[in-house]
Amino acid sequence: MHRYRFILLRPLQLVPVLFGISIITFVLVRLIPGDPARVLLGTRATPSAIANIRAQYGLDDPIWVQYLYFLKNLGAGEMGKSVVYKIDVLRLIATRIEPTLALVVAGVVLTLVIAVPFAALSARRQGRAADHAVRIVSTAGLGFPAFWLGMMLILLFSVRLDWLPVAGYGESFSERLQHMILPGLTIALSLSAIITRSLRAGMIAGLSSDVATAARARGMPENVVFWRHVVPNAVVPTVNLLAVNIGWLIGGTVVVESVFAVPGLGQLMVRAIFSRDYMVVQGVALAFALATVLTNFLADILTVALDPRVEM
Amino acid sequence: MTPLLDIANLSVVFRGENEERPLLDGITVGLGRGEILGLVGESGSGKSLLCRAVMGLLPSRRLHVTGGTVRLQGQDILNADMGAIRGRRIGMIFQNPTSHLDPVMTVGRQICEGLGQHRGLSGPAARAEAVDLLGQVGFPDPAAAFSSHAHRFSGGMRQRAMIAIALACEPEILIADEPTTALDVTIQAQILRLLMELRDRRGLSIILITHDLGVVAQTCDRIAVMRRGQLVEVGEKRALLAAPAHPYTRQLVASHPSLSHAGDPPRHDGDGAQPLFDVRGLEVAFPLGGGFLRPKRMLRALKGVSLSVRPGETVGIVGESGSGKSTLARTIMGLTRATGGDVVFAGRSLMSERAAAMKALRSDVAMVFQDPFNSLNPRMTVGQTLAEVLRNQGETPRDGIPARIGELLDMVGLERDLADRRPRSLSGGQCQRAGIARALAVNPSVIVADECVAALDVTIQAQIVALFRELAERQGLTLLFIAHDLAIVRNLCERVVVMHHGEIIEDGPSTEVFARPTRAYTAALIAAIPDIDPDRPLGRGETNDNREELAT
Numbered sequence A: 001m002h003r004y005r006f007i008l009l010r011p012l013q014l015v016p017v018l019f020g021i022s023i024i025t026f027v028l029v030r031l032i033p034g035d036p037a038r039v040l041l042g043t044r045a046t047p048s049a050i051a052n053i054r055a056q057y058g059l060d061d062p063i064w065v066q067y068l069y070f071l072k073n074l075g076a077g078e079m080g081k082s083v084v085y086k087i088d089v090l091r092l093i094a095t096r097i098e099p100t101l102a103l104v105v106a107g108v109v110l111t112l113v114i115a116v117p118f119a120a121l122s123a124r125r126q127g128r129a130a131d132h133a134v135r136i137v138s139t140a141g142l143g144f145p146a147f148w149l150g151m152m153l154i155l156l157f158s159v160r161l162d163w164l165p166v167a168g169y170g171e172s173f174s175e176r177l178q179h180m181i182l183p184g185l186t187i188a189l190s191l192s193a194i195i196t197r198s199l200r201a202g203m204i205a206g207l208s209s210d211v212a213t214a215a216r217a218r219g220m221p222e223n224v225v226f227w228r229h230v231v232p233n234a235v236v237p238t239v240n241l242l243a244v245n246i247g248w249l250i251g252g253t254v255v256v257e258s259v260f261a262v263p264g265l266g267q268l269m270v271r272a273i274f275s276r277d278y279m280v281v282q283g284v285a286l287a288f289a290l291a292t293v294l295t296n297f298l299a300d301i302l303t304v305a306l307d308p309r310v311e312m
Numbered sequence B: 001m002t003p004l005l006d007i008a009n010l011s012v013v014f015r016g017e018n019e020e021r022p023l024l025d026g027i028t029v030g031l032g033r034g035e036i037l038g039l040v041g042e043s044g045s046g047k048s049l050l051c052r053a054v055m056g057l058l059p060s061r062r063l064h065v066t067g068g069t070v071r072l073q074g075q076d077i078l079n080a081d082m083g084a085i086r087g088r089r090i091g092m093i094f095q096n097p098t099s100h101l102d103p104v105m106t107v108g109r110q111i112c113e114g115l116g117q118h119r120g121l122s123g124p125a126a127r128a129e130a131v132d133l134l135g136q137v138g139f140p141d142p143a144a145a146f147s148s149h150a151h152r153f154s155g156g157m158r159q160r161a162m163i164a165i166a167l168a169c170e171p172e173i174l175i176a177d178e179p180t181t182a183l184d185v186t187i188q189a190q191i192l193r194l195l196m197e198l199r200d201r202r203g204l205s206i207i208l209i210t211h212d213l214g215v216v217a218q219t220c221d222r223i224a225v226m227r228r229g230q231l232v233e234v235g236e237k238r239a240l241l242a243a244p245a246h247p248y249t250r251q252l253v254a255s256h257p258s259l260s261h262a263g264d265p266p267r268h269d270g271d272g273a274q275p276l277f278d279v280r281g282l283e284v285a286f287p288l289g290g291g292f293l294r295p296k297r298m299l300r301a302l303k304g305v306s307l308s309v310r311p312g313e314t315v316g317i318v319g320e321s322g323s324g325k326s327t328l329a330r331t332i333m334g335l336t337r338a339t340g341g342d343v344v345f346a347g348r349s350l351m352s353e354r355a356a357a358m359k360a361l362r363s364d365v366a367m368v369f370q371d372p373f374n375s376l377n378p379r380m381t382v383g384q385t386l387a388e389v390l391r392n393q394g395e396t397p398r399d400g401i402p403a404r405i406g407e408l409l410d411m412v413g414l415e416r417d418l419a420d421r422r423p424r425s426l427s428g429g430q431c432q433r434a435g436i437a438r439a440l441a442v443n444p445s446v447i448v449a450d451e452c453v454a455a456l457d458v459t460i461q462a463q464i465v466a467l468f469r470e471l472a473e474r475q476g477l478t479l480l481f482i483a484h485d486l487a488i489v490r491n492l493c494e495r496v497v498v499m500h501h502g503e504i505i506e507d508g509p510s511t512e513v514f515a516r517p518t519r520a521y522t523a524a525l526i527a528a529i530p531d532i533d534p535d536r537p538l539g540r541g542e543t544n545d546n547r548e549e550l551a552t
Helices: A006-031 A036-041 A047-056 A063-075 A089-124 A129-143 A146-160 A173-207 A210-217 A222-260 A265-274 A278-306 B047-055 B107-119 B123-136 B142-146 B155-167 B185-202 B213-219 B237-242 B247-255 B325-332 B354-364 B382-393 B398-411 B416-420 B428-441 B458-475 B486-492 B510-515 B520-527 B544-551
Strands: B005-015 B020-031 B036-040 B063-072 B090-093 B173-177 B205-210 B222-227 B230-236 B277-288 B297-309 B314-318 B340-345 B365-368 B446-450 B478-483 B495-500 B503-509
Touching: A006 A063, A006 A278, A036 A047, A089 A129, A089 A173, A089 A222, A089 A265, A089 A278, A129 A173, A146 A173, A146 A222, A173 A210, A173 A222, A210 A222, A210 B090, A222 A265, A222 A278, A222 B107, A265 A278, B005 B047, B020 B047, B020 B063, B020 B230, B036 B047, B036 B185, B036 B213, B047 B063, B047 B090, B047 B173, B047 B205, B090 B155, B107 B123, B107 B142, B107 B155, B123 B142, B123 B155, B155 B185, B173 B185, B185 B205, B185 B213, B185 B520, B205 B213, B213 B237, B222 B237, B222 B247, B230 B237, B230 B247, B247 B458, B277 B325, B297 B325, B297 B340, B297 B503, B314 B325, B314 B486, B325 B340, B325 B446, B325 B478, B340 B354, B354 B365, B365 B428, B382 B398, B382 B416, B382 B428, B398 B416, B398 B428, B428 B446, B428 B458, B446 B458, B458 B478, B458 B486, B478 B486, B486 B495, B486 B510, B495 B510, B495 B520, B503 B510, B503 B520
Parallel strands: B036 B205, B036 B222, B090 B173, B173 B205, B314 B478, B314 B495, B365 B446, B446 B478
Antiparallel strands: B005 B020, B005 B063, B222 B230, B277 B297, B277 B340, B495 B503
16 A cells, blocks of 8 residues: 555645745735735824834834744734734634635536536547537637626526526525536536546547557447546546646636625635735635645545556 | 368558558468467568458558458358457457556456456456466466556566456457567567467467567467568468578578578687776666655666677677666766766776766767667758768868768668658668668767667568678677677677676677576576577576566
């Protein structure tokens, strides 16, 4: 089982990565023009009050000292307080993780539901009408921006047909499930375009591969050759592509969350930026980075499970 | 008696946009029950295509069967439902077991697949049968092999796994497409023996496709010789080898390295001379895996190799894959850094005076590579390639370059007008000649050739070897010839160095080493060369290491 030993080792290797991420988010937030103390106190604050606050929050210290304070607080589970929401940033993020996570999961599940059959159809009828249709649709899928696609879906399924809720997140589980369909579909329509192309290419290569020839030569029906030999081999490289895109998606839920008014991290991030809520911007950026790193870690575990040759 | 498989007048064409090319032209050949038919020919002769056509597995939609019949026990199978025939009645194994075994599925499941499809076995019954089959093809621990993936095995064991997968369907006929070409000679001998054993035990009929007449001479009952899509000759093995009727067969027989006695290798007297290469206790280790927070393991590719080569010597370095022979060549050339020991070239040490030694190496030593196509720049014509080398070297005046290119092409036996061609429009043999011409362009005193004939057909091989002999004799060239094929080395080199596990285990005059090898490993290597004489038995192909692999 030494192939899975990296699951124990990897978190150790992630420590320096997380350090790097914390430095970058810390520095970036401080590059935003404007004085946090002035923001905190409002426009009519006296210079002495500002000076007081600067001293109190350590804003007069050199930046590396500030960073060390930041790390110390982070270690104690404190990311500071939100200026707007008046609660601890960590707690604020915790309440917003679930909708974003639900959105990403819905997006990925729907992506697979769309991409796998279409890629299979396309690969097995390479060069014929069905293949061309899938390729045109997936190229088009790449071209539509998410905000437009989302609004069109709302117009069709919510306004015209009245099948699904317009926006929001819902209370009960089944309500939330319904609320996730359209935003998930919005993500899936563009993401599946990428995944379909990768899977299709892998499947086409697999269909003329030696593995497939050998399976045909021992009399396996074409369906068995395809689903048992071609598909498992084509899936392996696609897993990593999917991971990269999920990482990108986590940071990119902003648009979809805004269109569908989903109270997730992306929406929180946008509001925090507009209201100069620095502590929240910093915390959410850190959460996004951590999520991306974790996604890639999960993809690595999945790759090792799918391909016995891979060692991490 | 009608043959088990009867191929009559089979023709296959390639149909492109506006051309039609015949690839198989009226092939007629039969296979009897329990017979091994050797299908011999060079690359592109159509031997693999013939078998694909029989299986109904033509590799491209542009290929069409245009005529003829294929009958299996009298039943026409060309237009039959192949689902019940492929695997079940005609099985197939391939040249490259690594690419033909499913990498993400265990060997056991691939065997069970056939058992379920053709024999209705599943669950524990299938498992038991699969483990039994793995034992039959020589896996020492069949139960462990059952649940292993192919990449865990060596090339030879992978080929055994392929054979087990094919046997699971209990076919009457097994088509073996170059099953041993990718394997070391000793492993080749083992696989060939296994195939013959299976024939005897199960009454299996085998079509063995190969480019090596030695292999068919050792294993087959009848031989069919193909060339350019035609069957030029077919007949009983001994009769055909003793008196080949077709000129092409005669040429094939004459080119076989175990037969071509073009005289002894070139000799020279250089005993008193200073050694040109002096390799002392050379060590090369490569880091293996490892990484952040993980210890690096080292693979010791060379373990204290010492070798001295005098000017004008022709030295053959032989060994099986992984023995370190290519690493030795690359290190001598300064392409790989040594981790210990030293290489002294013409009095300059590669360790202590690297810059000076490299300069001397680059101007005096040239290398010829294994793959003739990929070692030439595809965008440059042969003439441009040679001109580039000549300009860099700077010894030939600019206006003398075209004349010098002509001379070089003459030297390697290429027609001068080929200078305007790019590698793609040259044959493998022509490309390799161009590669040699490029090596000769720097006026080297030494040529290091790494497996430079391994990818070529036997007739071309014989020509290239003859060219090297001539160059060694006429120009007093020093030759370091790295090869896995001992027979070629015997013909070309006066001295042979045998490598094994990164060490030199035998070093001496070729005639001496081949006649009286002092090490068991060398003897096993020599015995495993398939001889073209059918009455000389094939060696068992067992050396100490692979006996170990088979036993553990």
